[in-house]
Amino acid sequence: xxxxxxxxxxxxxxxxxxxxxxxxxxxxxxxxxxxxxxxxxxxxxxxxxxxxxxxxxxxxxxxxxxxxxxxxxxxxxxxxxxxxxxxxxxxxxxxxxxxxxxxxxxxxxxxxxxxxxxxxxxxxxxxxxxxxxxxxxxxxxxxxxxxxxxxxxxxxxxxxxxxxxxxxxxxxxxxxxxxxxxxxxxxxxxxxxxxxxxxxxxxxxxxxxxxxxxxxxxxxxxxxxxxxxxxxxxxxxxxxxxxxxxxxxxxxxxxxxxxxxxxxxxxxxxxxxxxxxxxxxxxxxxxxxxxxxxxxxxxxxxxxxxxxxxxxxxxxxxxxxxxxxxxxxxxxxxxxxxxxxxxxxxxxxxxxxxxxxxxxxxxxxxxxxxxxxxxxxxxxxxxxxxxxxxxxxxxxxxxxxxxxxxxxxxxxxxxxxxxxxxxxxxxxxxxxxxxxxxxxxxxxxxxxxxxxxxxxxxxxxxxxxxxxxxxxxxxxxxxxxxxxxxxxxxxxxxxxxxxxxxxxxxxxxxxxxxxxxxxxxxxxxxxxxxxxxxxxxxxxxxxxxxxxxxxxxxxxxxxxxxxxxxxxxxxxxxxxxxxxxxxxxxxxxxxxxxxxxxxxxxxxxxxxxxxxxxxxxxxxxxxxxxxxxxxxxxxxxxxxxxx
Numbered sequence: 001x002x003x004x005x006x007x008x009x010x011x012x013x014x015x016x017x018x019x020x021x022x023x024x025x026x027x028x029x030x031x032x033x034x035x036x037x038x039x040x041x042x043x044x045x046x047x048x049x050x051x052x053x054x055x056x057x058x059x060x061x062x063x064x065x066x067x068x069x070x071x072x073x074x075x076x077x078x079x080x081x082x083x084x085x086x087x088x089x090x091x092x093x094x095x096x097x098x099x100x101x102x103x104x105x106x107x108x109x110x111x112x113x114x115x116x117x118x119x120x121x122x123x124x125x126x127x128x129x130x131x132x133x134x135x136x137x138x139x140x141x142x143x144x145x146x147x148x149x150x151x152x153x154x155x156x157x158x159x160x161x162x163x164x165x166x167x168x169x170x171x172x173x174x175x176x177x178x179x180x181x182x183x184x185x186x187x188x189x190x191x192x193x194x195x196x197x198x199x200x201x202x203x204x205x206x207x208x209x210x211x212x213x214x215x216x217x218x219x220x221x222x223x224x225x226x227x228x229x230x231x232x233x234x235x236x237x238x239x240x241x242x243x244x245x246x247x248x249x250x251x252x253x254x255x256x257x258x259x260x261x262x263x264x265x266x267x268x269x270x271x272x273x274x275x276x277x278x279x280x281x282x283x284x285x286x287x288x289x290x291x292x293x294x295x296x297x298x299x300x301x302x303x304x305x306x307x308x309x310x311x312x313x314x315x316x317x318x319x320x321x322x323x324x325x326x327x328x329x330x331x332x333x334x335x336x337x338x339x340x341x342x343x344x345x346x347x348x349x350x351x352x353x354x355x356x357x358x359x360x361x362x363x364x365x366x367x368x369x370x371x372x373x374x375x376x377x378x379x380x381x382x383x384x385x386x387x388x389x390x391x392x393x394x395x396x397x398x399x400x401x402x403x404x405x406x407x408x409x410x411x412x413x414x415x416x417x418x419x420x421x422x423x424x425x426x427x428x429x430x431x432x433x434x435x436x437x438x439x440x441x442x443x444x445x446x447x448x449x450x451x452x453x454x455x456x457x458x459x460x461x462x463x464x465x466x467x468x469x470x471x472x473x474x475x476x477x478x479x480x481x482x483x484x485x486x487x488x489x490x491x492x493x494x495x496x497x498x499x500x501x502x503x504x505x506x507x508x509x510x511x512x513x514x515x516x517x518x519x520x521x522x523x524x525x526x527x528x529x530x531x532x533x534x535x536x537x538x539x540x541x542x543x544x545x546x547x548x549x550x551x552x553x554x555x556x557x558x559x560x561x562x563x564x565x566x567x568x569x570x571x572x573x574x575x576x577x578x579x580x581x582x583x584x585x586x587x588x589x590x591x592x593x594x595x596x597x598x599x600x601x602x603x604x605x606x607x608x609x610x611x612x613x614x615x616x617x618x619x620x621x622x623x624x625x626x627x628x629x630x631x632x633x634x635x636x637x638x639x640x641x642x643x
Contacts, residue, residue, distance in 0.1 A: 022047040022130055024102060025167065025265075025286035028061075028146040030122060031186065032157035036114045041162065042076065042107040042124050042146065045084070045286065049101035055081060059107040059124055062218035066118020066152070073218035076107040084166050095294045095325070096170040104166060115153045123147040125211065125219040127202030133287060134262035135233040136198075143202030143214070144285055145224045151279050160280040161185045161270045167286045171258050172293035177245065178368070181252040181268055181284065189272040189279060193252040196269035197226035197235045198285045227265075238266040239288070258290045296325045299364040299372040304379070312456035314383030315355070321346045323372075326364040334358040334378075352380045384408055388448045388460045392435065395536035396468040399437040403446060405460075410452040418447045441468035471538030473530040480545040480640065483521070487544045490514040494530035494538075501526045503591075519546045522591055523619040523638070545618055545640050561638045564607040564615070573606045575625055578633045587624040596621070608639040615641075 026044040033039050042059060058075035065071055084102040113120055127143030129136075136142070148160050164182035171177065185191055201224065203214050211220035229238065239245040240260035247254055247268065268284040302320035304310050310317060321329060333350045335341040335358065343350065352358060358378050365371040386407025392400055405415065409431075417428040422439040438444055444466055449459040474492040481487050491497055491513050499510045499517075502525045506518040517526060527541045547561065558578060563570045575586075579602070586606060588597035596610045602625065608616050618639050625633040 022053055023126060023128060023144055024130060025284065026104075026124075026144060026146050027163055027282055027284045028122060028124055028148050029160045029162040029282045030148060030150070031159040031162070032154075033110070034157060035112075037110055037112050038122075038150065039108065039110050040122055043104055043163075044107070044126070045102055045104045045167070047101065047130060047287075048083075048103045049099060055105045056126070056215065059126070060215065060217045060219050061107070061109060061122065061124050062221075063111055063113065064121045064123070064221040065116060066120075068221035070218055070221070071113070071120065072111055074109055074111075075217075076109040079106040079108065081105050082166075084169050086169060095296045096172065096289075096291050097293075100169050100289055100291070102169045113150060115155050117152055119152040119154060120150040121147055121222055122150070123219045123221070125201030125216045127214045129265070130263060130287060132263055133265050134260075135229050135238055135264045136227055137230050139265070141203065142200050142227050145199035145201030145219075146283065146285065147199075147222070147224065148282055149280055156187075158279050159186045161191055161272050161282050163270075163282065163284055167284060168288075170289045170291050170293070171239075173258050173261050173290050175293060176257050176368075177254045179254045181247070181254065181270075183252060183270045183282070185272055187272070187274070187279075189274045191250075191252075192271045192273060193247050193249050194269050194271075195236045195238055195247055196267040196283060198265055198267040199224040199283075200227055233264075235267060239264050240290070261290050261292065264288050264290060297364055297372050298324045299326075299329075299362050299374040300324070301360070301362045301374060301376060303376045305376075308454040309456060311379065311381055312458075314381055314385075315352045316349060316383075317352065317378060317380065318349050319347060319360070321362065323362070323364045327368075328365060330363040330366045332361040332363075334360050355380050355382045381410060382408055384410070384450070384458055386450060386458055386460065388446075388462055390446075390462065390464055393534045393536060394464050394466055395470050395534070396438075396441040396466050397531070397537045398535040399466060400435040401437070401464060401466075402432075402435050403448070404432050405448050405450065407450070407458075409450055410456075413450050413452040416449045416451070420445055438466050441466045467536075469529075469537050469539050471530060471532045471536040473528065473538035473540040475526065475528045475540035475542040478543045478545065480547055481519070482547050486516050486518045488514070488516050489526060489528070489542060491528045491530055491540070495533045495535075496531045498529045499526060517544065519544050521620070522546050523617075543618065545638075546620065547638060547640060558633060558635065560636060561640060562606075562608055563640050565641050571607055572604060573623070573637060574604045575602065575633065576604055578625055579604070582627050582632070584625050584627040584632055587626065589622040589624075590616075591620060591622075608641075 024045045028042045030038045030040045062073045063071040129139045131140030133139035161183045241256040242259045245256035265287045271281040272279045300322040331343040333341040361375050363373040388405050390403045417433045445463045447461045451457045508516040523545045529539050531537045586599045586602040620638045
């Protein structure tokens with residue numbers, strides 16, 4: 001039975017060993033989330049270009065106390081698989097080869113760990129590394145150990161530092177490094193960056209318990225065994241470089257120039273310090289690929305040779321960057337004797353002090369070895385500062401509106417006026433066009449466009465309201481007169497006058513401001529058209545209500561006037577003297593003989609409305625009252641609602 005178990009375990013280890021290659025790095029950290037709970041964050045990197053092992057579906061994370069007693073061991077499920085961008089070289093003007101591939105997965109869990117003397121060690125171990133690492137002999141025989149510690153009796157809810165961004169895939173050979181290893185610290189402690197050991201773990205051992213499994217479960221307790229480097233490399237000098245590659249202890253920036261191609265593993269430790277005491281330390285164990293990168297940065301701008309409209313806005317020029325693969329840039333607009341004529345914006349707008357020829361410089365990635373620059377001469381023109389206006393009398397009877405374009409138009413400019421439909425003229429190519437009239441009143445839209453070489457233009461739009469009969473006129477109040485009387489009419493002031501009426505009438509004159517009229521036996525509306533001193537016309541009207549003498553029918557007591565104004569007097573046509581309790585039909589005709597009312601069984605209730613119930617205009621009407629034996633009454637009646 002023991003032999004069978006040993007064979008099974010040996011086969012499992014063999015299978016796992018075959019699938020364990022191509023791990024290229026990782027790190028582990030934690031965040032205290034309160035109540036003695038710590039969220040642990042493990043990130044593992046793998047080489048995805050060579051068909052190696054996939055990520056483990058679950059990663060073992062173990063917790064030990066200071067005496068290496070196992071406190072907890074959990075299997076943590078894998079998060080999403082994410083590819084590291086190929087262009088994350090730290091230098092965006094260099095493009096690495098396309099046959100590289102690195103991806104990572106995160107494993108996150110939470111432990112409840114009350115403060116204890118000596119604190120805790122949190123660890124994950126896994127084999128194996130790439131076989132082709134150039135600064136470690138037989139690198140494929142070694143696994144990885146990622147661990148972090150919680151301080152002894154941590155009652156401050158301390159969080160370890162954490163690496164902020166995915167590590168880059170490549171470093172570009174023979175190019176100065178421009179790469180910063182970023183870490184964050186949530187407790188306000190100071191951070192210290194340094195190169196450090198990388199640690200064994202899995203397969204070849206590397207733990208205090210002597211664990212040799214490809215995936216130790218649980219991961220083993222400390223102490224952990226550093227991996228030796230091939231000469232001339234060391235934990236503090238893991239990368240080839242001239243000058244030597246170094247790391248800034250305060251910022252984490254890598255400096256130096258890699259001068260040898262290959263795969264190199266490094267350890268980068270970040271320690272947090274509080275009041276002179278180290279609280280915890282995280283370790284990035286990672287394989288960099290040093291490769292030949294291709295510089296692909298090109299400085300380029302849109303020029304007037306490509307787009308002549310760039311110089312159409314006078315002294316204000318909109319610049320457009322067309323550079324490729326840049327990180328930052330610098331513009332110098334070429335104003336002599338000025339140092340403030342610069343910008344770092346991609347597409348700046350610059351106002352030149354005066355017209356002239358300016359040599360504009362664009363530098364992409366200034367200060368970098370792979371930076372690029374370009375220049376172009378911009379012949380800046382004066383501002384146009386154009387506008388349009390009109391003058392004249394905007395009434396339909398006068399018009400002749402005069403339009404004018406005002407501006408500092410460049411030489412060889414051409415112009416286009418469009419006055420819209422019904423205008424005379426419709427169009428004009430003159431800077432100052434002829435006076436314009438329209439065939440109908442209303443709002444009129446006018447556009448003006450100026451063109452100048454090579455392809456510039458500017459357009460303005462304005463409108464004017466052409467009003468008809470817009471002058472203010474007052475023909476005076478309405479009047480009521482008796483039969484054979486005259487009425488005196490007077491209009492407000494003006495330059496000329498013309499009076500007329502809706503039905504024939506006698507006048508003392510029709511072309512004076514004040515006249516006398518004699519209505520012809522009916523209510524009459526008089527109109528006056530007045531033209532002011534500008535030639536604009538207006539119109540108003542006045543009604544003369546004609547009140548006839550009593551019409552003497554067969555019965556002289558019949559009403560011949562009603563005043564339906566709801567004052568309780570003479571509001572209705574009362575024919576009771578004629579009806580004498582008979583049933584009769586009332587017909588009402590207007591002065592043209594048209595029937596406007598036909599009411600059967602009249603009840604003395606007509607108040608001056610038509611058959612539809614709408615009030616009839618004031619005036620004189622003809623009525624017929626027809627009984628069963630014939631006409632009982634016929635005669636005139638006047639409707640007067642106001643005096």
